[in-house]
Every structure is written in structure tokens, then in C-alpha cells.
Amino acid sequence: MTVGAQPQAIPGAFSGTARRADFPVFERLTSTGNRLVYLDAAASAPKPAVVIEAMRDAYSHHYANVHRGIYELSEDATGRFEAARRKVAAFLNAPSEREIVFVRNATEAINLVAYSWGRTNLRAGETMVTTQLEHHANIVPWQQLTREVGAELRYVAITDDGRLDLEDLDRLLATRPKLVALAAVSNALGTINPVREITQRAHAAGALVLVDAAQAAPHMPIDVQAIGCDFLAISGHKMLGPSGIGALWARRELLEAMPPFLTGGNMIIRVTMEGAEWNEVPQKFEAGTPAIVEAIGLGAAIDYLTDIGMPNVREHERYLFEHAWAALGEIPDVRRFGPDDPDTHAGVISFVLDAVHPHDMATILDHHGVAVRAGHHCAQPVMQRYDIPATTRASFYVYNDLDDVEALADAVRAAVTLFAG
Amino acid sequence: MDNLYRDFILEHYRNPHNQGVLDPHDLHFADSNPTCGDELSMTLRLDGKGQIADVAFEGRGCAISQASASILTDTLRGMTLDAVRAIDPKAVLDDLGVPIGPARLKCALLGYKVLQGAVVGESVEWPVEAEAAI
Numbered sequence: 001m002t003v004g005a006q007p008q009a010i011p012g013a014f015s016g017t018a019r020r021a022d023f024p025v026f027e028r029l030t031s032t033g034n035r036l037v038y039l040d041a042a043a044s045a046p047k048p049a050v051v052i053e054a055m056r057d058a059y060s061h062h063y064a065n066v067h068r069g070i071y072e073l074s075e076d077a078t079g080r081f082e083a084a085r086r087k088v089a090a091f092l093n094a095p096s097e098r099e100i101v102f103v104r105n106a107t108e109a110i111n112l113v114a115y116s117w118g119r120t121n122l123r124a125g126e127t128m129v130t131t132q133l134e135h136h137a138n139i140v141p142w143q144q145l146t147r148e149v150g151a152e153l154r155y156v157a158i159t160d161d162g163r164l165d166l167e168d169l170d171r172l173l174a175t176r177p178k179l180v181a182l183a184a185v186s187n188a189l190g191t192i193n194p195v196r197e198i199t200q201r202a203h204a205a206g207a208l209v210l211v212d213a214a215q216a217a218p219h220m221p222i223d224v225q226a227i228g229c230d231f232l233a234i235s236g237h238k239m240l241g242p243s244g245i246g247a248l249w250a251r252r253e254l255l256e257a258m259p260p261f262l263t264g265g266n267m268i269i270r271v272t273m274e275g276a277e278w279n280e281v282p283q284k285f286e287a288g289t290p291a292i293v294e295a296i297g298l299g300a301a302i303d304y305l306t307d308i309g310m311p312n313v314r315e316h317e318r319y320l321f322e323h324a325w326a327a328l329g330e331i332p333d334v335r336r337f338g339p340d341d342p343d344t345h346a347g348v349i350s351f352v353l354d355a356v357h358p359h360d361m362a363t364i365l366d367h368h369g370v371a372v373r374a375g376h377h378c379a380q381p382v383m384q385r386y387d388i389p390a391t392t393r394a395s396f397y398v399y400n401d402l403d404d405v406e407a408l409a410d411a412v413r414a415a416v417t418l419f420a421g
Numbered sequence: 422m423d424n425l426y427r428d429f430i431l432e433h434y435r436n437p438h439n440q441g442v443l444d445p446h447d448l449h450f451a452d453s454n455p456t457c458g459d460e461l462s463m464t465l466r467l468d469g470k471g472q473i474a475d476v477a478f479e480g481r482g483c484a485i486s487q488a489s490a491s492i493l494t495d496t497l498r499g500m501t502l503d504a505v506r507a508i509d510p511k512a513v514l515d516d517l518g519v520p521i522g523p524a525r526l527k528c529a530l531l532g533y534k535v536l537q538g539a540v541v542g543e544s545v546e547w548p549v550e551a552e553a554a555i
Contacts, residue, residue, distance in 0.1 A: 374457065376457065376458050389458040419431065421435070
């Protein structure tokens with residue numbers, strides 16, 4: 001397939017080639033003199049200049065601590081910090097910005113729920129459910145929680161083509177679990193899970209639902225009210241924002257009832273030597289000085305994505321996925337993972353070749369200027385499901401185009417040739 | 422890349438020396454590379470003087486980890502365990518003979534780590550040479 005000769009414009013969408021100019025990192029060449037073909041958004045995304053500039057401006061002209069100072073500069077900083085919270089709320093279609101808790105990343109958001117909601121609501125002998133498809137961030141906190149309280153953690157199985165086995169889900173729901181925790185999109189396989197349908201089934205069985213949207217929110221519209229879930233976690237760094245900032249969305253009545261996670265300053269109304277009264281939500285969950293400028297940077301990233309339009313981002317990546325899936329499929333002995341159907345497969349492709357180990361593949365691709373991830377993608381139960389130690393993973397975003405797909409396919413072919421000797 | 426995947430590296434990968442499991446054996450250890458989950462196990466047999474009489478390894482992994490273990494195990498026969506403990510990880514990288522970047526150091530030193538684990542009898546820390554590795 002000669003993808004480079006095809007027009008880059010996507011009906012109703014945009015040009016990834018043109019978007020590259022928004023990202024300073026693409027000004028650099030690799031040490032081998034190649035243009036950087038960045039296919040690792042699923043690990044972390046590059047930052048557009050507008051995000052970097054928003055953070056530079058915040059530090060330069062608008063920086064003071066928030067929620068503290070009775071002076072203009074602090075009010076300015078607080079206003080910008082809280083504006084970022086409103087942007088996150090709007091991005092997720094949350095009913096109120098008071099339901100947005102700033103955290104470091106999705107991992108911390110999930111840990112917050114496991115510590116605060118979990119240790120209050122899950123009891124010995126009860127069960128909760130996660131899936132074999134999850135990132136370790138949505139497994140290990142639940143393993144710790146269930147071990148500590150004496151509850152049982154059950155896993156929804158994965159089908160051969162990388163989807164959740166919904167019959168298995170129904171079997172597990174029959175045990176009346178208290179919580180179902182699952183990813184909206186698998187970071188390891190790219191599978192888009194039917195979170196709305198699963199939430200309905202889980203609610204019907206009496207369970208609450210936590211959605212790990214770290215891999216979904218950067219790449220497709222997310223509407224917490226349409227999904228109907230109870231908790232949802234995102235990471236800023238995967239959606240063009242800075243590292244060190246993420247958010248937990250939770251229904252307000254849940255946040256009101258939950259005890260604090262971290263304690264200290266800002267999260268209290270009044271402290272005496274005998275005890276403390278908690279601040280209202282979301283401040284109850286934001287102890288200490290927050291990542292002020294990172295939150296402002298995340299707000300700028302949301303502005304950038306909203307300007308493109310999340311449905312357009314999704315269409316763009318769907319288009320790249322279809323071409324990359326086909327291009328890799330044409331290379332003999334490449335085994336691709338996850339669903340064939342572009343409706344249920346995000347812009348993440350995991351693949352292996354018997355002849356070339358993923359580490360070697362990633363090194364050879366790197367020498368062609370193509371940056372991919374090789375490894376278990378913090379999802380070792382997925383690797384165990386398919387009895388493989390690792391995969392090579394290519395993931396797409398707004399700055400990618402068909403030339404990048406072609407560069408990937410060319411470099412994979414070069415690796416095959418090299419190892420065929 | 423042409424420097425890294427030289428013919429002799431690929432030859433060791435396709436046809437590793439000292440492949441398999443020794444039965445019986447005096448020392449055995451298995452370990453893995455946490456970044457990719459690659460596993461490597463090694464068995465050693467000692468002679469009456471406490472020197473290594475034979476060695477074998479097996480596992481699945483990338484070309485760098487397999488070639489490195491293949492080359493390393495070729496050098497062990499006749500060595501005392503004290504001499505094995507004294508092996509400098511830098512020498513292992515030198516013996517590999519190709520430039521190893523930070524991201525691949527743990528691949529290149531997995532065989533060394535398993536060997537030291539077999540001699541000590543428990544998992545040893547990654548050598549400082551591997552600390553830059555992701």
C-alpha cells in the first residue's frame with residue numbers, strides 16, 4: 001500500500017501534517033538525521049506550544065499560591081486555577097466543577113477511590129470486579145484494597161480478539177460485587193470497551209462503576225453523564241497537558257460521603273488540637289498546595305483539543321488506525337492484537353513478530369526515527385492472556401499522518417529483512 | 422543500527438551457544454527483565470576443584486539479551502566462583518562488542534545478573550552500569 005501518495009485531508013477532520021507545526025518537539029531531528037515519527041502517545045503525548053506558553057505565562061505573570069492570599073496576584077492565580085477546573089468539568093460534561101478533584105494522574109485518582117471509598121464501603125467477604133484488560137493502575141490498588149479488607153477481586157476475561165467477555169461479566173455481576181472498575185480504552189490493545197452498556201449492567205446488579213479514562217479521554221469525546229458511571233479518572237500528560245496533573249470525577253454525593261484521602265492544609269475548614277473539620281468538596285480531597293501551573297497547562301491543552309473538536313480527533317485516529325492496521329497486516333507473520341473493527345479499536349496497535357523480539361523491533365524502528373513502545377505496557381495480565389512477554393505498540397494522535405503510518409510499515413519491513421538475514 | 426545488529430549478534434541470537442538445562446547441576450537461577458518481562462534461567466555444574474565444568478542457559482528474549490548470555494557463557498568454563506563474582510559488568514558489555522544505549526543496558530546485562538544470582542544463591546541488584554536503563 002502506497003499511503004504517502006494519498007491525500008492527507010480527511011473529510012470533516014484536519015491534517016496531522018499541519019498540526020505538527022503546533023508541537024515544538026517536531027523541530028528536532030533524530031540522531032540518525034530522520035524526522036521524528038512519534039507513535040507513543042499512549043505512553044505520554046508531546047506538548048503543543050500553546051500549553052508550554054500558557055504555563056510560561058502563568059509562572060511569569062500570574063503565580064501565587066491559590067485559595068490563600070488576600071491580594072490581587074493570589075486572586076488572579078486562584079481564578080486561573082479554578083478556570084482550569086471548569087474546563088475539565090466541561091470536557092467531561094460533568095454536572096458541576098465541584099465534582100472535579102485535581103490529582104497527579106489517573107493512578108492517583110484510582111488510589112484515592114480505593115483508599116477513601118474502598119476502605120469505607122468494601123467489607124470482608126464482599127467482592128469487586130476489574131478486568132484482565134486493565135493497566136496495572138486499575139489492578140494493583142484493588143489488589144491492595146481487597147487484601148486489606150478481606151474482600152475478593154474478580155477479573156472479567158478477555159476474548160481472543162481482545163474484547164471483554166460480557167458473558168463473563170454477567171457471571172461475575174451475579175455475585176453482587178460492590179464496584180466494577182474498568183478502562184474505557186485498553187492502553188495495551190487499543191480496545192474500546194462498551195462502558196455505557198457495562199455501567200448499565202453493573203448498576204442493575206447494584207455495583208458502582210469506576211472508569212479509567214486515561215487512554216480514552218485524550219482521543220474521543222467523554223461524557224460522564226451519558227456513560228452514567230460513578231467515578232472517572234484521567235491523566236493530563238496523555239492529553240497534551242503537563243505531567244503531574246490529572247483529575248478524578250465523581251458524583252457529588254459520593255465525594256460528600258467519602259472520607260479524605262490525603263490530609264493537611266487546604267482540605268480543612270477548622271483545625272484544633274483535638275481534631276479537624278473537612279473542607280467542602282472538592283477541596284476536601286486536595287491537601288497541600290496543588291499543581292497550580294500544571295492545572296492551568298491542562299486547561300490550555302483542553303482548549304486546544306476542544307478547538308479541534310474531540311469527534312474530529314476520534315475520526316482522525318480512526319482513519320490512521322484503519323491504514324496502519326491494513327499496512328501491518330500486509331507484512332507476513334505480523335500478529336496484530338485487539339478487535340479488527342475500527343468502531344471498537346482506538347488509535348493504538350499492539351503487534352508481534354515471532355522472528356523479531358519487540359525490544360529489537362523498537363530499537364530498529366528508533367533508528368528509522370520511529371518512536372514506539374516495546375514491553376508489557378503496564379498490563380502484564382494482558383501479556384499472560386496471549387502468552388507473550390511483550391508487544392510492540394504504535395499509538396496515534398493529532399500530529400500523526402499517513403506518512404507516519406508509511407514510515408512505521410517501512411521500518412517494520414526493514415526489521416524483518418534484517419532478522420531474516 | 423548496523424553497528425548494533427551485526428552479523429555475529431544475529432548469529433548468536435539464532436543459534437545461541439550453551440543452550441538448554443544441565444541435569445544434574447550444582448547451581449541454578451532464573452531472573453527477568455522488568456521492562457519487558459524477558460526471562461532467562463541458567464544452570465552450572467562444578468568440577469572437583471570448584472571450577473565451572475559446564476554451563477547452560479535458556480529463556481526467551483531479545484537478540485541483545487540472548488546474544489549477551491551466549492557470549493558470556495562461552496567464557497565461564499574453568500573459572501572459579503570467586504572469579505565469576507569478580508566479573509566486571511563493563512567487561513560483559515565490552516565482550517558483546519556492539520554499542521549498547523541506555524534503553525538496552527538491562528537486556529545486555531540480564532545474563533550477567535542471572536549468573537551472579539546463581540553464584541550468590543539469590544537475586545542480585547542490577548549493576549550500576551544498568552542504572553541508566555529504562
